[in-house]
Amino acid sequence: MDLQTNTDEAKGGLGVVAWLAAAAVVLVIVGGIVLVAHHRKTAAPVLPPNTALPLDAYAANLAITGIEMADTDTFGGGRLIYVDGHITNNGARTVKGITVQTVFANDLKYPPQVKTGPLMLIRTRDPEVDTEPVSAEPLKPGDSREFRLIFEDVYTDWNQTYPDVRVVVVQ
Secondary structure: OOOOOOOOOOOOOOOHHHHHHHHHHHHHHHHHHHHHHHHHHHOOOOOOOOOOOOOOHHHHHEEEEEEEEEEEEOOOOOEEEEEEEEEEEOOOOOEOOEEEEEEEOEOOOOOOEEEEEEOEEEEEOOOOOEEEEHHHOOEOOOOEEEEEEEEOOOOOOEOOOOOEEEEEEEO
C-alpha cells in the first residue's frame, strides 16, 4: 500500500526550508543596500561644482612647495593634467589624510574651476609614478613627501598658469 503524504513537495510546491533560504537571501540583500546607503550619507558631502571651501585650521602647518605641471593626451582624445609638488608637515600632529582644492584660473573673468579631492603621495617613480593616499604612510611632524594630482577635465578656458593647491581638510 502506497502512503501519500500531504506536503508541499508532494504537490510540487516549495518546502519550508526553501522559503526560509529565500527569505534569508532577501534579508542579506536589503541589509547590504542599507549599509551602502548609510556609508554614502557619512562619506564626504558632494559639493556643487566650483565650491570653494575654507582652509583647514591645520593647513598653515602644511607647506606645499615645488609645484610642477605636465600634461599628456589620452587615447580617447582627452588631456590629462599632472600637478606634482612637495608637502611638508611643519606642525606637531601626524596627518593621516589631506583633502585639497586645486583652483584653475582663467583670464576671461569667469569664476575659476575648483577641483576637490584627496592628496595622493608618490610611492614610487620606477617604472612609472605610483601614488597612494596619505593614510598609507601618514605624515609625521617634520616629514616631507612628493605628491601628484591628476585631472582629466580641466576647462579649455584655463589660462595655463600653475593652479593654486589649497588644503581644506586635514585628518
